[in-house]
Amino acid sequence: MACNLTPGPAPIWRGVTWRVVLVLLEVRVNRPQKTKETEVWLCFVGFYVSFDPQSKTMNKSSLENFRERGWLADDVFEKLVAIENRTVFSVFTELRTLLYVGVLLLSTGVGILVYNNIGDIGHYISLAALLVGWFACLFYVKKHHLPYSNQRVQAPNPYVDYVLLLGALLFLSALGYLQFLFGIFNNYLGLISLLSAIVFFALAYRFDHLGVLSMAITAFAGFLGITITPMHWYDINFFEQMALQWVGVYFGIGLFFSALLLNRFSIKKHFSKTYLNFAIFIGFVGATSLIFENEWKLLATAQVVTAVALGWFSIKQKTAMYMIYAFVFGFIAFSYLVISMIDFEPTLILLYIFFSCISFIAFILFIRKKFSQDA
Amino acid sequence: MITAYKKAQLQALEKLNLAKKLQKEGFIKKDVLLDELAADAQFFHPNWPMRILLFIVGYIAFSGLIGLWFLLANNGIGNHWEIFSFVSGVLGLVAFEGFVVRTIRHYKSGLSEAILYLSLSLIVGSFVQLIDRETALGLFIGFVLLAAAAIRYVDRTLTALAVGCFAGAIFFLLEGAGGVLKAVVPFVFMALFSAIYFLVKRFSSHESLAIWKTQMHVIEAICLVIIYAAGNYFVVQKLSVDMMYMNVEQPSDIPLAWVFYSLTVLLPAVFLYFGVKNRDRILLWLGLLSAGFSVFTFKYYFSLGHPEITLTISGLLVLGLAVFLLNKLKSPINGITREKLGVENLDALSAEGVFISQTMGGIVAKNQPEDVFGGGNFGGGGASGNVD
Numbered sequence: 001m002a003c004n005l006t007p008g009p010a011p012i013w014r015g016v017t018w019r020v021v022l023v024l025l026e027v028r029v030n031r032p033q034k035t036k037e038t039e040v041w042l043c044f045v046g047f048y049v050s051f052d053p054q055s056k057t058m059n060k061s062s063l064e065n066f067r068e069r070g071w072l073a074d075d076v077f078e079k080l081v082a083i084e085n086r087t088v089f090s091v092f093t094e095l096r097t098l099l100y101v102g103v104l105l106l107s108t109g110v111g112i113l114v115y116n117n118i119g120d121i122g123h124y125i126s127l128a129a130l131l132v133g134w135f136a137c138l139f140y141v142k143k144h145h146l147p148y149s150n151q152r153v154q155a156p157n158p159y160v161d162y163v164l165l166l167g168a169l170l171f172l173s174a175l176g177y178l179q180f181l182f183g184i185f186n187n188y189l190g191l192i193s194l195l196s197a198i199v200f201f202a203l204a205y206r207f208d209h210l211g212v213l214s215m216a217i218t219a220f221a222g223f224l225g226i227t228i229t230p231m232h233w234y235d236i237n238f239f240e241q242m243a244l245q246w247v248g249v250y251f252g253i254g255l256f257f258s259a260l261l262l263n264r265f266s267i268k269k270h271f272s273k274t275y276l277n278f279a280i281f282i283g284f285v286g287a288t289s290l291i292f293e294n295e296w297k298l299l300a301t302a303q304v305v306t307a308v309a310l311g312w313f314s315i316k317q318k319t320a321m322y323m324i325y326a327f328v329f330g331f332i333a334f335s336y337l338v339i340s341m342i343d344f345e346p347t348l349i350l351l352y353i354f355f356s357c358i359s360f361i362a363f364i365l366f367i368r369k370k371f372s373q374d375a
Numbered sequence: 376m377i378t379a380y381k382k383a384q385l386q387a388l389e390k391l392n393l394a395k396k397l398q399k400e401g402f403i404k405k406d407v408l409l410d411e412l413a414a415d416a417q418f419f420h421p422n423w424p425m426r427i428l429l430f431i432v433g434y435i436a437f438s439g440l441i442g443l444w445f446l447l448a449n450n451g452i453g454n455h456w457e458i459f460s461f462v463s464g465v466l467g468l469v470a471f472e473g474f475v476v477r478t479i480r481h482y483k484s485g486l487s488e489a490i491l492y493l494s495l496s497l498i499v500g501s502f503v504q505l506i507d508r509e510t511a512l513g514l515f516i517g518f519v520l521l522a523a524a525a526i527r528y529v530d531r532t533l534t535a536l537a538v539g540c541f542a543g544a545i546f547f548l549l550e551g552a553g554g555v556l557k558a559v560v561p562f563v564f565m566a567l568f569s570a571i572y573f574l575v576k577r578f579s580s581h582e583s584l585a586i587w588k589t590q591m592h593v594i595e596a597i598c599l600v601i602i603y604a605a606g607n608y609f610v611v612q613k614l615s616v617d618m619m620y621m622n623v624e625q626p627s628d629i630p631l632a633w634v635f636y637s638l639t640v641l642l643p644a645v646f647l648y649f650g651v652k653n654r655d656r657i658l659l660w661l662g663l664l665s666a667g668f669s670v671f672t673f674k675y676y677f678s679l680g681h682p683e684i685t686l687t688i689s690g691l692l693v694l695g696l697a698v699f700l701l702n703k704l705k706s707p708i709n710g711i712t713r714e715k716l717g718v719e720n721l722d723a724l725s726a727e728g729v730f731i732s733q734t735m736g737g738i739v740a741k742n743q744p745e746d747v748f749g750g751g752n753f754g755g756g757g758a759s760g761n762v763d
Contacts, residue, residue, distance in 0.1 A: 059585075062390040071394075071403045080402070086654040088710045091700075094659060095713055098697035101667075106690025112683035158701050158713070320424035327432060350443040357436030361429065361486060365479075371425060 060084055099162045107169035114173060123181050130174040137167030145207050150267050153208040161209060168203060168212050172196060193222035210274055217255070217278050224251055245286045245293070252283020273319075280310065280322065284329040291336060303333035315370045323371075327360065378586065379476050379527050380418075385586050387415035388482060418482035429485030437467075437493050461501035467494025488530070495524055495533070511551060514544035525590060534590040538597045542568075558630070564605035572598040592657060599646065599661045606638030607665075609672040639669045654711075 060081060067077045082088045110133075114126050141164045146153050155161050175192050179185045185192050200216030203209065224247050259275035262268065284303070291300045307330025314322035334356070342348045378385075391412040397403045421429075444463060452459045471490045481487040499520055503513045518540035525533035542564070549556045549563060556563075572595060578584055579591040604610045615629050629635070646662030649655065674685055704713035 059389060059393060062393050065390070066394065066397070066403065071407050072397075076402055080397075082710075088707075088712065089654045090712050090714060091659075091704070092712075092714060094663065095697055095701055095704075097663070098693055098700075102690050102692075102694030102697055104690070105686050105693060109683050109686030109688070109690050113687055116683055159698070320422070320428055324424065324428045324431065327428060331435075347443065347446060350439045350446065353439030354436055354443060357432050357439065361432050361436065364425075364429065364432070365419075368419075368421070368425070371421075 096158070099158070100165075103162050103166045103169070107166055107173070110170070111173045114177060127174065127177050127181060130170055130177060134167050134170045134174055137163050137170065141167065141207055148206055152268070152270050155208075160207070161211075164203060164207055164209055165211055168200060168215060171199060190223050193219050197223055204271075205268060208268070210271070213271055213274055214278075217275070221251060221278075221282065245290045248282050248286025249290070252279045252281075252286065255279035256283065276322070280325045284325060288329060288332055291333060295340075297337060297340070300333040300336050304330055304337070306330075307333065315367065318371050320371050323364070331356070331360075377526060378529055379472050380482060380529060382586055384415075384417060385482070385529070387412065388418050388420060391416040392420075418480050419484050420482045421484055426483065426485035426488075430489050431485075433486040433489030434493070437490055441493065441497070457501040457504040460497050460504070464494045464497030464501065467497065470494075483530075488532070491524070491528060491530070492532070495520070511544050511547035514540045514547065518544055526587070529586060529590065531590055531593050534593045535597060538594055542597075542601055561605040561611050561635070565602050568598040568601045568605070572602070596657050596661065599657065603642050603646075603661065603665045603668075606635060606642050607668065607672060608632065608635040608639045609668075609675060611635050639672050643669050651711075 063072065063077060063080055063084065066072045067074070072080070079088075110130075114130065141160055144156050144160055146156055175196060179192060197216050197219035200212050200219055204213035204216050224244075255275055256279035259272045259279060262275075263272045284306075287299060287303050287306075290296060291303065307326045310322055310326040311330070314320065314326060335353070338352055338356075339349055342352070391409065394403060394409050394412055398405065398407065398409070441463065445459075448459060467490060471487065471494060475481050475487045475490060499517050502516045502520070506512050506516070518537050521533050521537035521540060524530070525537050545564070545567065546560065549560050575591050575594045575598070579588060579595070584591070612629050612635075643662050643666035646658050646665060648662075650657075650659030650662045670689065674682070678685075701713050704711065707713075
């Protein structure tokens with residue numbers, strides 16, 4: 001995610017990219033209970049996999065059978081049938097999507113409007129408008145939201161989450177504008193990222209918002225110099241400067257253990273999956289990129305060991321999601337070691353690929369009962 | 376037997392999944408044992424993180440195997456690649472049905488899809504090689520093979536690809552014919568896919584075809600996309616210029632431009648109207664998407680050069696519309712509610728008002744406290760099975 005907030009010659013495209021990524025993040029915000037444990041790019045896959053708008057999963061004869069077995073009370077059965085035959089029809093998802101699209105269009109439009117008309121409208125008016133907008137959003141959210149709790153807090157009405165998101169986006173624009181106008185961050189551009197990270201973390205915890213939490217994590221990574229975009233996970237030049245790869249590794253490790261720590265103290269337990277996804281992903285991509293840059297076999301071995309540990313963690317947590325990361329990054333590092341050993345003989349490489357993957361499949365199918373949630 | 380899977384077993388699997396979902400959401404008590412259902416449904420059909428994992432690993436494994444197979448056969452087959460590829464694909468399918476379906480009993484486990492897609496791509500690839508890349512014919516053969524596989528293996532991705540191949544084949548056929556046929560491509564497409572849409576719609580509630588219900592929904596959605604695209608001015612204009620080399624320099628325009636302009640406006644409206652009227656979510660979603668694309672189309676040709684103002688105003692309008700509808704539906708109207716319902720959420724169901732409005736003939740009891748819907752706990756734990 002482009003976390004570089006410096007207004008430059010092309011802030012528009014940067015702003016647009018930032019918001020496009022947010023659309024994807026929004027899939028999390030919108031359907032948190034379904035996708036909180038996934039990376040953004042997996043939302044696409046998730047959407048495809050769950051494509052079933054007319055819900056064939058509710059089958060009247062099955063429901064009748066459950067009632068006959070005495071599993072469903074008569075009144076519950078009637079409610080379910082009403083949903084099944086669409087006498088009751090929910091437009092929950094559609095309306096939330098409209099709200100989100102509205103926030104997205106509005107904040108993009110306002111962002112570009114301000115940049116394009118810098119000087120015309122009057123600096124102070126633009127800045128004041130952005131800040132007033134931000135405060136208005138915060139005021140609304142503060143007024144309507146429930147008090148803080150270490151547990152999950154549900155939004156009291158349908159608007160709060162979106163108003164908060166709009167507020168966060170306006171805050172970004174305001175910071176960028178401040179820098180443009182006064183150059184107050186000139187010598188410390190990273191401070192913009194740090195400041196937004198702090199504000200976003202505070203908002204995410206106070207108002208229990210997974211989308212803003214993701215923004216906070218990426219802003220913090222931006223402060224460390226890593227401009228990450230989950231959309232470019234396949235890009236080998238993920239960390240543009242070499243020196244940042246180690247930062248990525250440390251950041252990943254740090255984030256991973258802070259998430260476990262927060263989880264231990266039961267502070268917003270439902271946030272930990274978001275943290276872990278970012279941590280595992282950033283850490284492993286940094287390490288993988290180091291391995292290939294420096295042809296570093298020791299690090300590759302370390303990555304294999306870490307991946308095995310992560311696989312074990314995944315079984316412990318009964319979450320197949322982490323196993324995907326463990327396999328992908330562990331397999332890359334392990335293959336790197338093996339292939340550099342067998343000296344690029346095509347037949348051997350293909351044999352190795354087939355047998356290693358087949359044995360992994362056999363292993364997964366053997367232990368599949370451990371993933372009670374997923375299998 | 377049309378399908379590779381026994382119908383009764385698929386239905387048993389569906390029943391088991393429904394029971395699991397209902398139990399997770401609390402409709403069925405936690406202490407009810409689903410062993411009997413689990414015994415009926417003998418397939419391994421995991422949730423999607425597991426499916427993705429198995430698909431990735433399986434795809435790499437069998438790509439390796441195919442590479443090895445071709446490498447070993449390199450000397451023996453000379454230039455009979457197509458036949459070899461075809462035979463390999465058929466072997467893959469045999470292994471799929473014999474081993475994956477019958478022996479280890481996987482149903483859409485990720486692993487099964489990896490083997491199936493790789494085998495089919497070998498078979499389709501061999502045909503495409505054989506006919507020397509004749510586009511329309513190749514697409515048509517692809518359509519026939521993929522459609523057969525989609526029906527036999529009850530698979531959405533194959534269904535979508537088959538419909539895509541069919542549309543492509545028709546397009547290139549008409550384009551190759553030239554003359555009048557070439558000029559009426561949009562109308563042929565609209566008529567043809569409307570016919571397919573209504574046909575599928577008619578059969579999608581048929582009890583005996585129930586196991587292909589999701590596939591039929593996929594076809595419905597793709598048909599609507601194609602119908603809209605064939606009527607959209609932007610698509611028609613770009614395709615006329617890029618693919619049919621039509622000269623539409625300013626100030627001349629594509630023929631019948633006004634027809635396409637009006638269709639660009641009318642189609643989303645029609646989709647939305649019938650989506651709400653018939654409570655058809657596919658129509659509703661495509662209505663929303665196509666409405667957005669129609670706005671884009673008009674702004675593309677009639678822009679005043681201020682995209683940011685358009686963005687801001689449309690953002691305000693969309694937000695306004697959403698807030699308006701959310702307020703309007705605070706209490707349900709004719710059973711249409713803003714709350715989340717269904718297997719995903721128990722609490723909205725305890726909001727009796729929704730059902731009262733049904734049983735009392737669509738009139739909402741006005742004396743309900745407003746937050747009877749709002750206070751619900753929308754949390755379902757974990758990845759509530761969003762796998763079909």
